[in-house]
Each structure stands twice: as structure tokens, then as C-alpha cells.
Amino acid sequence: MPLLVMKFGGTSVADLARIENAAKKVQAEVARGYDVIVIVSAMSGKTNELVGWVEGTSKLYDAREYDAVVASGENVTAGLMALRLQEMGVPARSWQGWQVPINTTSAHGAARFVSIPRENLDAKFAEGFKVAVVAGFQGISPEGRITTLGRGGSDTTAVAFAAAFGAERCDIYTDVDGVYTTDPRISPKARKLDRIAFEEMLELASLGAKVLQTRSVELAMRFKVRLRVVSSFEEVDENSGTLVCDEDEIMESKVVSGVAYSRDEAKMTLLKVEDRPGVAAAIFGSLADAGVNVDMIVQNISEQDDPSDKRAHTDMTFSLPTNQVERAKKAIEAASAAGKFAYSELVTDTEVAKVSVVGIGMRSQVGVAARMFAALAAENVNIKVITTSEIKISVLIDRKYMELAVQALHDTFELDKA
């Protein structure tokens, strides 16, 4: 029997009416001949309620108890979904993480999968059950304690089950109907993509397209799980949504698939950093220790601006989220005061944004960067920092030009045309 994995997030199971709506989508796939593993999140708001109680009880909470409390939200949804399916005449039962079992590491709050044995669920499918409703986001540690997987854990659970059970596809039901060429709120010409390659989705996810969580895309890419993003609130057929798949499945891909942005970026530059081995490690090590999420890093070539000074110097620029600027400043000043490195000045710009173009077609196409820079120049948008990867080009620009830049790039690469 072919098997599907279907995952419903918190807003898709927010109340009994929505659970019923989701159950109907499961029933439709069973009618099409599939066995189905359903992965559910907690009803929206419930996880926050539970987290609030934990944090209200203990500031430095024991992560094992946190997990035991918070995982209960998904258990409730799993039971209710199984009941609703039974009510519709679909043979279904719920599974909590420890019942499957979903074996994970002991890293409570951020556990990783160790194994998902098929034995128990397969036995039930063989008995005639058509649907296994699994509580997402959780597992069991080698010590027999309940673990949770951290943010996005339900998406990751869905992909892990699809891999373990050789599912034909893993459908992620959410509140948008697919992946777009860019944010439709910024460019009305944004177009839903029928297909997108894993690598592209990964770049878009890490750039802040919130449709899929980065880790779940990574896992899908590794195990070649075909992922589909579909809407819980629309009629769904085989052509709905966006399929995230291996690039082999994408007939003809454009040079650029999407334009992404990140609004709340800041740029910091350390001027006249002594240019010697280990200085970058000292700077970014200090920032990492302070929990600063550094994104782009650019080091200009070394120069000797004063002939009387024998030492070489360089400028070191990096980007980070705006709300981490103060923390980063303190970390740099402390590390410098401790003698780890020296610099002449720290320049901060908190009014920047990042705009990126992403596409696997870039790998075989020359001149993409030039087209991008020309499009920005035509709009008089000054580029402050550039970084590139194999399938992505990102620039930092003044924040006020962000929407303009996204629209110009969307037009230049003709993303509105299928």
C-alpha cells in the first residue's frame, strides 16, 4: 500500500472545527488509496501556555521536565485527530513519541533522531488501520524520558517518518498555499512555484521565508523525501501547493527561482584590525560566545596605509540581527580589552537590509551577479556588502530601498513568468 505523510501545524489544528477540516484532508488521501501517517502539532496557543507555566515555575528549568510538560500539547491533538477520523469511519489511532518509539538523543529541548523503528506502526497498518496519528515535536531518550526537538520539530518529525517509512511524499499543511518567488506583500507580481529544488528551498528558508523550517529541508534533501507545501484552508488536489524535490525532478529551471529578503539587519565594521593569523577566529569566537548570530562576513584586502607602520591592517565587516547589536558591541569591547585583538574603530549601521537572489540555474549560467548589480544600479540602490554562494547572491543595502530592490530583481529575472 503506498504511504503518505501529512503534517498539520498549530494553526491547522487550532480548534475542533479545524481538526475536523484537517481530518477530511486525511480521509481524502485514504480514499485515494493511501495509508497515512499524520504528524500533528499542538493546538495553536497551547504550547505557549505550557511554556509560560514552566517559565513561571522555574527560571532555570530542568529541560527534562520542560519537555515532559510541553510535549503534552501534541498528545492532546493526536488523540483528538484519531477520534475525529474514527468518527468519519477511518480506522485510526494515536501514537505518542514513546509508543512508536521515536528514539532520540538525550539533548532535551533540542533532541535529534536516533531511530524510528517501523515495527509497531507496520503491525497496525497490517491489521487494517489506515491512519497513524503521531504527536510531533517529541521522542524518547535512551533514559526513557520524554524529549522535544526544538523549534520546527513537527516538520522535522514529518520528514523523518517519510524517510523511515519510504513515503511517496511528505505533505506539509500550513496557512499558505505554497512557496512564492518572493513575498507577495512586497511584490504583487510574486508567483507561486510549482516546484523548487531542495537546495533553493534551503537557501530561502535560511533567508527567512518561514514556510519550512531549515532543518526539515536539510533532512528531506539528505533522504530524498519529496516535500510538498500545501494550504490547510483550500481544496487540495495532486497539483496543489509547491513540491520541494530533487533538482532532477525539475524540468527546466530558471536561472533565479526566488528573491528573498531580511529586513532587520545591522552591519558592523571593525576598522584597522591587525592582520595576522587567528585574528578572525578571535573576533568571531568572542561573538559566538556571546550568542551573536553573525550572518555575512567580509574581509577586505590587507593594506598598509601608513608607510611608517610595519604592521598590516584590514577592515572586518559582518552583518547581524539589529537587536543583537548592543550585545555584539559589548563582546567586542571586552575581548579587545582582554588583549585578544586590536582595532581603531567600530562602525555600526543599523539601517540596512539584506536582499538575495537564489537559484540552482546560477551554477551553469554566467553573469547573474552582473545582472543583479545592474538592476540595483538602475534604481540607484547602493550596495554595501556582497556575499555569494554557489546558488545565492546576497547584498546589504540601505533598508529604505529594500522593497524597491526586491521588486526590481523580481522583474529583472522575470520571476512573474512561469
Next chain:
Amino acid sequence: MPLLVMKFGGTSVADLARIENAAKKVQAEVARGYDVIVIVSAMSGKTNELVGWVEGTSKLYDAREYDAVVASGENVTAGLMALRLQEMGVPARSWQGWQVPINTTSAHGAARFVSIPRENLDAKFAEGFKVAVVAGFQGISPEGRITTLGRGGSDTTAVAFAAAFGAERCDIYTDVDGVYTTDPRISPKARKLDRIAFEEMLELASLGAKVLQTRSVELAMRFKVRLRVVSSFEEVDENSGTLVCDEDEIMESKVVSGVAYSRDEAKMTLLKVEDRPGVAAAIFGSLADAGVNVDMIVQNISEQDDPSDKRAHTDMTFSLPTNQVERAKKAIEAASAAGKFAYSELVTDTEVAKVSVVGIGMRSQVGVAARMFAALAAENVNIKVITTSEIKISVLIDRKYMELAVQALHDTFELDKA
């Protein structure tokens, strides 16, 4: 290390402040040198929320899914209580039913204990944990599904753990400070009892004194678990509350320990029932099949009121909750129409109440019934039905005299005096 079991009901853990208050009581016992097993209910209101969701999803719900959903309420409290204790510096961890494991039958929604192996908890106590916080009301079936024990299941869990672990005492923390000679709302002279025998508590519980659930008292009596009823909302020391214990532990017991009542009673009488073997079985079998909770049953002696009629007749009277009268009528009429038994008339009185006196001293004392009836007669209270057991005498009277009767009996047996 001596061990205590402490049980906190829903109102005692209704919010984070109350969980903290309960945790302080646990901390105090740890300071006194005890290892403690804490049994917790769901935060009040939570179980109703979960039950509402189940019933809103499926009218004829699968009891296994019901249990999986509903048991999550206790799991949340267990985790929060463990966290609060840790915060106070008390080494504690939470245990869900399947982790202990609490092995039960597969009778979902009304499961019975099969075994509670000590191994896992004992290992943690040996490691230096002082408190095991156990989610009450639940267990695990031989099939590995989550079970619940039904109403009062948390009290029963507490007693079962006290028996399994040889606890010195099982303290039931609730919103009253003990067991009273009668309801203080009815008699201002009601006095808190320091001790009461299991048998007496059992009669009082079945008579509607809501302090302890009948099944938990039965279990305590069978395993000789010393039970104590104490208030969550007062300072507690070794002399607080009421100890429910073996009668050997009660030095000198009065002939009557308490006066109980049940307000919403009805009385039904079947006149001229044919008096032949099997007729009582037919009547009460029909009522049981209809789910009617029959309490008192009285059959008058057989008489032949018409010499021309060769058959003997009797009158059959029974009491039942007022709100089950209609159901009982239909069951009797249907069974009679089906030829199971015949009667001349069905007389219903929905304006009665039951008043009982309970005391193990009765067994060795004569004349208790006579004193009771005399006290009622002195107040002109007419007695409609009488039943007796070894340690209890119950009467049905007109409901309007109920308070008067309770007060008169409390005075007659001098229950206000220690």
C-alpha cells in the same frame, strides 16, 4: 528512609501559586526526614477542558483515545510540581504512569491496578532524589496504551503507591481540613474528628461525604494504609486533619461517629407485586440494565389481602436519586409490559431525604436504633423506610425535616463532645 505519600487534588494545584504552596508542604516533609511520593491531579478545570474536546470531537468516543487525551492534564501538573521542588532545592523528578510503570487492566476509563513495580522509583531514591512526583489517575495497559482509572482515580493512585512502597502514611491534601461528625453547613456543632475507622469512613463516603472517594478507602482498608485528610490551605503539622485508620488505632470510640445525609433521594414503591422467587431479581435487574442506582431496598412481608386470590403479594420499596425517577419508571413499565413481573400500582415520592448514623461502636452496643428513632420521634419526624447494616442505620424521611433530623441526631449522640 521513612516514606510518605502526599496527594494533591485539582483545587490544590489550580495555578502556579497553589502548586508552589503544595510544594512547600512537600519540602516540609522532606525536611522532617521523609522520602516523598507526590501524587498530583490535573490543574482544576483542565480535565473538563480535555473531556469537552473529546466529547466535542466524537460522541461515541474510543475510550483509548479519551484516556490518551485526558491523562495529559496530570502529566502537566507533575512536571510543574517537579520543577517547583527543584527550584526550592529539593531533588525531584516527574513520573508519568507508563514511566513508573503503573500497570493496569485494559478497562479504559475505569482501569484497575495490576502492579506498581518499585524498581524504577527505588533506584532514583537510592541516587539521592527525595521526591517522585507521579501523575495520578493513569496507568499503562498490557497493550502499551495509556489508561485512566475513572473518578477519584488520583486518591486511589495515592493509596496504591502507599501500599506498594510501604509508606508510613498517605496524606490526602484537599480543600477541607478533615472529616467532620456531620456537615458543618447543616449543624454548627459539627466537630472535626481526629481519627475515624476505615469502615466508618467507607460508610460516610458512600453516603455522600465527598472528602474521600469510596474506592480509595476500600483499598486503604484492604492494605492497612493509614490515610490522612488534611487541608492544602492551612499550616499542617503531625496532628492536623483526620486520620483514617484501623479501628485498633482508635482508643475509645463513641457508639456513633458521624451523621450523614443525602438530600436528593426519591422513594418508589411497587404495590402488590406477585411474591414468587425471582421477582426481585426481575425488578432490580431491569433497573440495573437501565443504569438506575438503587440504594435502599425494603420488601414487606407477604400478605394475602383477598382470600379469593390464591396468589401471595408483597410491596417492594426502593430509594434512588431524584433525577433517575423517570428512567426508573420507564424501565419498570417496559419490563412489566414484557411480562417479567406484575404489580398493581407504582407510587413515587420525590420529596424524601436519607439520614444515617454511622459508628463502629454500634456493633457492641445495643439500643442505638431505638435512641435514633426516639430522637426523630421527639421532633415529630416520621420515618418512611429503615435499613440497617452492622455499623450504620439509615432512614428515609420527608426532605423538609432533613436539617432538623441531622441536628437532633448530632445532639442525641453527643457528637459535639470529643
